[in-house]
Amino acid sequence: MAKCLIRNAIRTLRFHNGEMTQQELADQVGVTRQTIHAIEAAKYSPSLELAFRIAAVFEVPLEEVFQYEPETS
Amino acid sequence: MSKQELYAWVSLASTLAILGLYLMMVWGLPEGMESYAAGMVDIFIKVIVIAFVVELVLGLSKHTKVGRIDKDERDILIEGKGFRNAYYFVMAAISMMAAHLFISNLFGEEIAKHVYMATPSMTLHALLVIFLLTSLIKTLTQLYCYRQGT
Numbered sequence: 001m002a003k004c005l006i007r008n009a010i011r012t013l014r015f016h017n018g019e020m021t022q023q024e025l026a027d028q029v030g031v032t033r034q035t036i037h038a039i040e041a042a043k044y045s046p047s048l049e050l051a052f053r054i055a056a057v058f059e060v061p062l063e064e065v066f067q068y069e070p071e072t073s
Numbered sequence: 074m075s076k077q078e079l080y081a082w083v084s085l086a087s088t089l090a091i092l093g094l095y096l097m098m099v100w101g102l103p104e105g106m107e108s109y110a111a112g113m114v115d116i117f118i119k120v121i122v123i124a125f126v127v128e129l130v131l132g133l134s135k136h137t138k139v140g141r142i143d144k145d146e147r148d149i150l151i152e153g154k155g156f157r158n159a160y161y162f163v164m165a166a167i168s169m170m171a172a173h174l175f176i177s178n179l180f181g182e183e184i185a186k187h188v189y190m191a192t193p194s195m196t197l198h199a200l201l202v203i204f205l206l207t208s209l210i211k212t213l214t215q216l217y218c219y220r221q222g223t
Contacts, residue, residue: 031145034075034219038147043222047146 007067010040013058029053076131077148078219083131085212087124090117092205099198151218155211162210166203170196 014020022036029036029050038044039054046054055062094117102113174196 031147032075032077034078035145035147038222041222044147050146 005042005069006045007042007069008039008065009067010036010054010065013060013065017058025054025057028057075148075219077144077151078216080128080131081212081215081219083124083127085209085216086120088205088208088212090120090124092202092209093117094121095201095205151215151223154218155214158214159207159211163203163207166206170199170203 010025014022014025022040023033026033026036030053031050035044035046039046051062051066055065058065094114097113097117
């Protein structure tokens with residue numbers, strides 16, 4: 001079975017949005033800073049709802065924040 | 074460290090202290106260590122009191138700016154993993170206890186003398202230890218997940 005990897009551009013988007021901190025983003029989407037850190041590090045895949053909330057904060061479509069990359073082994 | 078992780082550490086400390094205190098009360102300390110009993114009881118009680126105070130402070134901090142977000146979806150997922158592992162442990166422990174009791178009943182009083190949990194009081198002790206170990210496994214699983222960052 002092919003492995004899948006969800007990459008994200010949260011760090012870049014935070015930088016382009018006035019160097020927003022992880023805590024500020026966490027507060028806006030209603031999660032802890034540790035969860036934002038885990039998502040950024042691709043260690044945790046957020047729920048669809050949280051993913052949409054993150055995209056809404058940056059005012060970009062979902063696919064600009066998260067990219068699905070199937071990895072063939 | 075998130076608030077839920079801090080809760081898990083506090084829970085680990087209090088569960089270990091309660092387990093230690095309980096095991097000491099039931100079975101006592103090994104030979105040669107009796108003189109340390111009073112000191113160890115004192116330490117366990119202090120740990121339980123400190124754990125209670127920390128949990129109280131964390132509970133009250135919900136109403137402050139610092140503790141706005143109490144638990145999010147990742148915390149719930151990690152808690153679920155903890156409950157799953159605790160469930161596996163409790164199922165295995167209860168099955169082993171049931172088998173143990175069944176065998177001791179099957180072979181009558183002769184073998185019951187050699188069986189550890191032949192008396193209801195020993196069964197109660199075993200159940201209490203299982204209860205505390207289950208809580209410990211849940212907490213350790215949570216801490217493992219938090220430390221791994223998953």
